[in-house]
Amino acid sequence: MTSVGFLSGCHRFHQENHETVYVAVRQMYLHDRVAAVSNRVGEVTNGQALEVLEHGRRFLKVKTQKNEIGWIEEHAVIDGKSYDDFTQLGQQHKSDPVVATAVVRDDVFLHLSPGRNTQRFILLPANAKVELLVRASVPKTAPGVKAVRKPVSPPAVAGSSAGTGAKPAPTKVADPVAKASPEPAPVEAPVMEDWWLVRDAQGRMGWLLGGRMDVDVPDSVGQYAEGQRIVGAYVLTTIHDEDSSAPNHEVPEYVMVLEPPKNGLPYDFDQVRVFTWSVKRHRYETAFRLRPIQGFLPVTIGKEPTKGGTAPSFSFLLGNGQDVAVDPHSGITKPASPRTITYSMIDTVVKRAGSDLAPIPSMHGADEKKDKAAKRPTKHKAK
The missing domain is CATH 2.30.30.40 (SH3 Domains)
Structure with missing residues (x-):
């Protein structure tokens, strides 16, 4: 019996030796016991591996790599599976x-x-x-965020005229066939x-x-966002300007993609802009603007063959109408039938390139067009 008990205990100790948890908070102290008054025996930090020695109620007894042994709250760590x-x-x-x-x-x-x-x-x-x-x-699942509009209860109908001495009016029984069923309350889209x-x-x-x-964007071009949210800015090429303060006087020229300052949009960006450097004026100027589109990342920088050699180019994915696929588990949105759109730049002229030269349709939805129409001032005829 003693041998069996000893072997059973060894087996249990072997199992516990292999259980590892990882600190999931910024930092926390280990305590020598689970009690209102206890002593600190060590400090652990985010990502640190701990060996589990014993399970308690909402607490774990653990050992660090420095052989510090103490108790830690269970919610402060993640298990091996989550890791x-x-x-x-x-x-x-x-x-x-x-x-x-x-x-x-x-x-x-x-x-x-x-x-x-x-x-x-x-x-x-x-x-x-x-x-x-x-x-x-x-x-969004933060507390206090209302995702669905609640139906408004109709006002109560007085069933008697108490205090007036008048008899209540007889109640009319409505025809169940003629009575229209109440319309369901409108449901708002979730935040x-x-x-x-x-x-x-x-x-x-x-x-x-x-x-x-x-997003990491140089201030030199980030100031031209015009109230839009910059998704990314990519160096398309460089130009030499002796009077510039850029390293080796080589000033980068950028292609930038932007989106409205909203969340949950069915695309990654709706605007493409190219900023070139004016050697004469020593400032950035907008050489190209494309909007509104239904663009998707990534933006790829490359070279496009020309008659005189090659020219810098950029490519991106374009959605085809409302044909987008949304992963129900992760929320990742991707175009179901994407087109690859390519532009090249010669000097300061940006033009279409590549195999897809078909027209680029406007991709803004009907709701956005209605919003713009509502904001448009009404024209009054002169009397």
């Missing part, structure tokens, strides 16, 4: 192209999937640079939020709320 899910997320998207770079505004956690209530783990410090890979839009799958300098990946970061 593997984050690792798998990175493997699934390791070959995704980088569509832009950004800087996080404050300390922020990366999530396993888009959404405020999803599993979070990796903590990024303020001003950390990240690479943007994929955008997704999901309903949406944009999330981005990002990768930090250490190669760690996760989903980050779009409003918690700023």
Whole structure:
């Protein structure tokens, strides 16, 4: 019996030795016991691996790599499966192209999937640079956000004339066939939020709320956003200007994609602009503008063959009408039948190139056109 008990105990200890959890908060102290009064025996930080020695009610007894043993709250860690899910997320998207770079505004956690209530783990410090890979839009689930309009209750009908001495009017029975059924209350679209799958300098990946970061765009061209949200700015080519302060006097020229300052749009951008540098005026000028379109990332910079050699070019994906596919699990929107649109630039002239030279239709929906029509001032004829 003693041998059996000893072997059983060894087996249980072997199982616990292999259970590992990971710190999912910024930092936390380990305590020597679970009690109102306890002593700190160690400090752990985000991402640190801990060996589980014992399970308690809402607490775990763990051991650090420094052999510090203490109790930690269960909600402050993630288990091995969640850790593997984050690792798998990175493997699934390791070959995704980088569509832009950004800087996080404050300390922020990366999530396993888009959404405020999803599993979070990796903590990024303020001003950390990240690479943007994929955008997704999901309903906002913050407390106090109303996604559906509630039906308004009709006013109560007085059933008596108490206090007046008058008899109540007889109630008329309505014809059940003639009576129209009440229309259902209108349902508002849910409030949406944009999330981005990002990768930090250490190669760690996760989903980050779009409003918690700023796209890395040079101030020299970022000032021309005109109230729109810059999705990305890409160096198309450079031009030499002896009077400029650019490194080696080589001034970059950019292609920029922008979108309205809204979340949940069924495209990545609706405007393309090209900024060239005027050597004569020593400033940026708009050489090309395309809008409104239903554009999708990534924007690819390349070279297009010309009669005299090659010219800088850029390409992007164009949606075909409302034919877009939305992943119901991640909220990622992609064009179902995309077209690849290419432009090349010779000096300051931007023109179509590539195999697809078909017309580019306007992709704004009917609702947006109605909004513009409503904002348009009414013209009054002179009397």
